[in-house]
Amino acid sequence: NAGVMQNPRHLVRRRGQEARLRCSPMKGHSHVYWYRQLPEEGLKFMVYLQKENIIDESGMPKERFSAEFPKEGPSILRIQQVVRGDSAAYFCASSPPDQGASYEQYFGPGTRLTVT
Amino acid sequence: ILNVEQSPQSLHVQEGDSTNFTCSFPSSNFYALHWYRWETAKSPEALFVMTLNGDEKKKGRISATLNTKEGYSYLYIKGSQPEDSATYLCAFKSASKLTFGTGTRLQVTL
Numbered sequence: 001n002a003g004v005m006q007n008p009r010h011l012v013r014r015r016g017q018e019a020r021l022r023c024s025p026m027k028g029h030s031h032v033y034w035y036r037q038l039p040e041e042g043l044k045f046m047v048y049l050q051k052e053n054i055i056d057e058s059g060m061p062k063e064r065f066s067a068e069f070p071k072e073g074p075s076i077l078r079i080q081q082v083v084r085g086d087s088a089a090y091f092c093a094s095s096p097p098d099q100g101a102s103y104e105q106y107f108g109p110g111t112r113l114t115v116t
Numbered sequence: 117i118l119n120v121e122q123s124p125q126s127l128h129v130q131e132g133d134s135t136n137f138t139c140s141f142p143s144s145n146f147y148a149l150h151w152y153r154w155e156t157a158k159s160p161e162a163l164f165v166m167t168l169n170g171d172e173k174k175k176g177r178i179s180a181t182l183n184t185k186e187g188y189s190y191l192y193i194k195g196s197q198p199e200d201s202a203t204y205l206c207a208f209k210s211a212s213k214l215t216f217g218t219g220t221r222l223q224v225t226l
Contacts, residue, residue, distance in 0.1 A: 004159070045216075048213055059213070104150070104162040105214065106162065
């Protein structure tokens with residue numbers, strides 16, 4: 001029973017390039033969350049998706065960042081024209097379909113993005 | 117802006133000591149309070165999800181309490197062991213997201 005998978009684990013991009021981060025939720029989970037950990041900071045919520053729907057993107061920067069969770073395949077966090085300030089660890093979490101407020105979010109190992 | 121605060125920021129104890137940390141959160145729009153354990157280079161691991169005022173949960177030597185009216189939760193570790201060394205995060209759940217505190221970094225030495 002595989003946990004939440006993220007790839008790549010490490011990603012190096014030059015300024016101006018695009019970064020694509022992938023997240024495969026746990027089997028049976030239909031909710032995906034993306035969090036970012038900037039250097040010396042805590043985990044910050046970015047976006048919450050269900051299959052084919054963005055539910056809450058209040059933590060996403062308005063420009064250059066987008067997320068999707070298609071009907072088939074992993075969730076993708078896409079960062080266009082990366083800048084040095086995008087260097088961070090990006091974590092994905094998943095949870096099962098709503099069963100009230102008590103469900104856990106299960107985290108993946110994260111993708112460490114370095115922008116040079 | 118939601119404010120979730122944890123104290124202390126870091127803690128250094130000897131093996132066998134018991135310890136506790138605090139998480140403070142808004143007392144309005146409360147859905148749940150999550151505790152996670154996060155070891156370096158690993159994923160955050162869920163410890164507890166607490167939803168009701170007065171909740172007490174226990175897992176082995178680790179337990180937690182919840183007071184939603186005054187907006188705080190305590191995490192207790194009894195008889196700390198070196199393998200308990202990690203960062204302990206609490207997270208306040210509102211309708212659709214978790215807002216994390218910055219964590220308490222625990223170091224347990226022999």
